[in-house]
Amino acid sequence: MGPAAAALAVAGRGVGSCAGxxxxxxxxxxxxxxxxxxxxxxxxxxxxxVAAGGVIGSTGRVLAAEVGPHPASGWPVTTLAVNLIGAxxxxxxxxxxxxxxxxxxxxxxxxIGALGSFTTFSGFSLEVVQLLEAGRSGIAAxxxxxxxxxxxxxxxxxxAAGSRRL
Amino acid sequence: MIQVVxxxxxxxxxxxxxxxxxxxxxxxxxxFPSGTAAVNxxxxxxxxxxxxxxxxxxGAHALAAGFLGGFTTFSTWMVETLALGRRSSERLLALAxxxxxxxxxxxxxxxxxxxxS
Numbered sequence: 305m306g307p308a309a310a311a312l313a314v315a316g317r318g319v320g321s322c323a324g325x326x327x328x329x330x331x332x333x334x335x336x337x338x339x340x341x342x343x344x345x346x347x348x349x350x351x352x353x354v355a356a357g358g359v360i361g362s363t364g365r366v367l368a369a370e371v372g373p374h375p376a377s378g379w380p381v382t383t384l385a386v387n388l389i390g391a392x393x394x395x396x397x398x399x400x401x402x403x404x405x406x407x408x409x410x411x412x413x414x415x416i417g418a419l420g421s422f423t424t425f426s427g428f429s430l431e432v433v434q435l436l437e438a439g440r441s442g443i444a445a446x447x448x449x450x451x452x453x454x455x456x457x458x459x460x461x462x463x464a465a466g467s468r469r470l
Numbered sequence: 471m472i473q474v475v476x477x478x479x480x481x482x483x484x485x486x487x488x489x490x491x492x493x494x495x496x497x498x499x500x501x502f503p504s505g506t507a508a509v510n511x512x513x514x515x516x517x518x519x520x521x522x523x524x525x526x527x528x529g530a531h532a533l534a535a536g537f538l539g540g541f542t543t544f545s546t547w548m549v550e551t552l553a554l555g556r557r558s559s560e561r562l563l564a565l566a567x568x569x570x571x572x573x574x575x576x577x578x579x580x581x582x583x584x585x586x587s
């Protein structure tokens with residue numbers, strides 16, 4: 305665990321607060337600042353950072369779909385690989401961010417924009433449906449298990465890798 | 471060309487996720503990662519509809535799949551589940567976030583696919 309566990313802590317620490325990973329991922333911090341009646345933060349820059357990161361992450365996902373294998377067994381190996389790599393990198397990024405100075409919109413660009421759009425929940429869900437429709441419920445079950453267990457393990461491994469001293 | 475459309479749609483999807491997810495999260499409080507859950511379920515439903523209604527080789531399908539690929543996220547779902555699970559008092563919420571979103575995501579994608587095809 306170590307300090308990175310605190311880095312990923314989600315639950316808020318007071319009524320109306322918006323602490324931890326949720327604040328960082330969903331941009332609650334902007335809302336908090338507005339709610340406090342202070343000067344409105346610039347809205348354009350974080351959105352541009354998310355869009356720029358979105359181009360990077362989407363390029364990776366679309367390219368992977370182009371060049372990745374499509375085995376005849378129907379195993380969605382490309383989506384699985386993309387999702388596990390993305391979960392690892394997001395865990396590593398958030399842990400590293402606790403220990404290193406990052407640019408002002410780095411979180412919006414890399415965590416929310418790039419790694420958020422590189423991975424996909426809708427593609428995963430649809431592939432499970434298509435496997436079930438095709439009568440391949442065994443592969444569907446293994447795909448779900450590999451994604452859930454692998455995704456959590458990848459996020460834990462990324463957190464550990466990002467928490468190590470360089 | 472169709473790949474460029476999918477990539478740019480994905481960037482627009484990322485911005486939509488950031489604004490819509492943040493909007494939901496601010497209205498539901500910090501205890502549960504509701505913003506990510508909401509965009510993921512909405513995106514899974516829409517991708518089911520798109521897969522049922524659109525020709526897989528068409529530009530409209532590339533646009534929809536690209537947008538929804540960027541709109542929904544697996545990595546944030548995993549990291550938020552892990553962060554919840556590391557607080558012993560939130561273990562049940564973490565389990566609910568994992569299993570409910572999984573079951574509901576497959577259910578709404580299937581419903582969208584069946585209705586549209």
